[in-house]
Amino acid sequence: MNMKFKNLEKKSPQPELLETVRAAQEGTANILGSMGEGFVFPVHEKVRNLEETPLALRPHSPEHTTRKELLRLSIRGLEEAWRIAIQPHIGTIRTSDIKRRKVGIDFFTEADTRSEGVIKDIFTQRFGDNVRIFGEESGIYLGDLNVRIGLRIDPVDGTESMKFGKPDWGIMVGAYEGTPEHERQICGVVYYPEHNTLAYSVDSAGVFISDVETGETRQIPHVPEQNSFDNVIIQMSEHKDPARRPVFAFVMTELAGKGARIRITSSACTDVLEALLTHGKRAMVIDGDYVRVDFIPYAFLEHLGYRIYEWGGALRQADDPAIADQQLIVVPPGEVGREILEITKRARQL
Structure with missing residues (x-):
């Protein structure tokens, strides 16, 4: 055997290189496969292969949609909201474009309105008056x-982070089936433009x-049980009312x-992303002040074993329209969640 090729035979590619090549090939396949299914961003193969189960738009109506279509439209709406409504103006937003009053720790900028409008248009162009829309700006279903x-839109979750150049913010859409009083999330999507990340849940x-x-x-x-505060960071969201x-x-x-490690929340969507990436090593304590759209991503955590409780102990659900402005904890299974609940129960008695 030629010595040159004999030496080559002894040198196998590093495992890291092979993994990089495999991941690149898989990523390319995901991008192409998703484009073929009409998705503007890559989605998991399991989502691409979803069966198209019909969802009626109105009671006793032949007009329908599907989980996959709602997900497609949601992702498209988030991508266009970023590309058309926010990205061209983000430099101005981060310097001098504060057009509206400051409320609490959040800035309402024109980006909210532009972003929400782009997403609404995509759904109304497809469904006309066969969809109701709950936007952060209106605060009610229209x-x-x-x-x-039903559709819930949070055009910029974490406006303060976005305004001051931090990447910890996102654009959120949740699609729901049912009545405004009793609805369940069919799919939810959060796009984190400055993390190049998409988090999504499909019923x-x-x-x-x-x-x-x-x-x-x-x-x-x-998520597995979390039984030690050593392994969990508590994300806390303070009410704007000083009283x-x-x-x-x-509670803090x-x-x-x-021995808990505590951080102040920058945005609901970032708290959820960290919980997903750390496999349940996050818990949230919320002192009210959250509106209905803030709970879009918390439904993701419920699917994975998290539970939402009032400070007094009552079990709640992220889809519940009455959950807004409540004192809540969002906890993984295990002893950590039980101990947090005992603390908030005592706090309610003060």
Whole structure:
């Protein structure tokens, strides 16, 4: 054997290189396969292969949609909201374009209105008056309340982070089936433009994360029990009313006494993304002040084993329209969640 080729035979590619090549090939396949199914961003193969189960737009009506179509439209809406409504103006937004009043720790900029309008247009062009839409700006459902499909839009979740150049913000859409009083999430999507990340949940299919640049996709597994504060970071969201801060401070002090690591929330969508990426090593304590659209991604966590409780102990659900402005905890299974709940129960008695 030629010595040159004999030496080559002994040198096998490094495992890291092979993994990089495999991931690149898989990412390319995901991008192409998703484009073939009409998705503007790469989605997991399991989502691409979803059966097209009909969802009626109105009671007793032959007009229908599907989970896959709602997901397609949602992702397209988020991509266009970023590309058309936000990205061209983000430099101005981050310097001098504060057109509206400051409320609490959040800025309402013109980006909210532009972003929400882009997403609404995509759905109304497809469904006309056969969809009701709940936007952050309106704060109520608009349209025919008798239709079976509802849409919740948060055009910029974490406006303060976005305004000040931090990447920890996102654009969110949730599609729901049912009535405004009793609806369940069919699919939900969060796009994190400055992380190049898409997180999404599809009813009966699972929860997924995609890298929109590389095409890498993965399904997030059910979270394990968390039994030690050493392994969990507590994300805390304070109410803007100063009168409520002593009780909030009590909860923080009690958690610190347990050895908990505590951070103040930058956005609901970022808290959820961290919980997904760390496989349940995040818990949230919310002192109210959240509106209905803020709970779009918390439904993802419920699918993976998280539970939402009022501070007093009552079990709640992210889809419940009455959950807005409530004192809540969002916790993984295990002892950590139980101990947080005991602390908030005591706080309610102050």
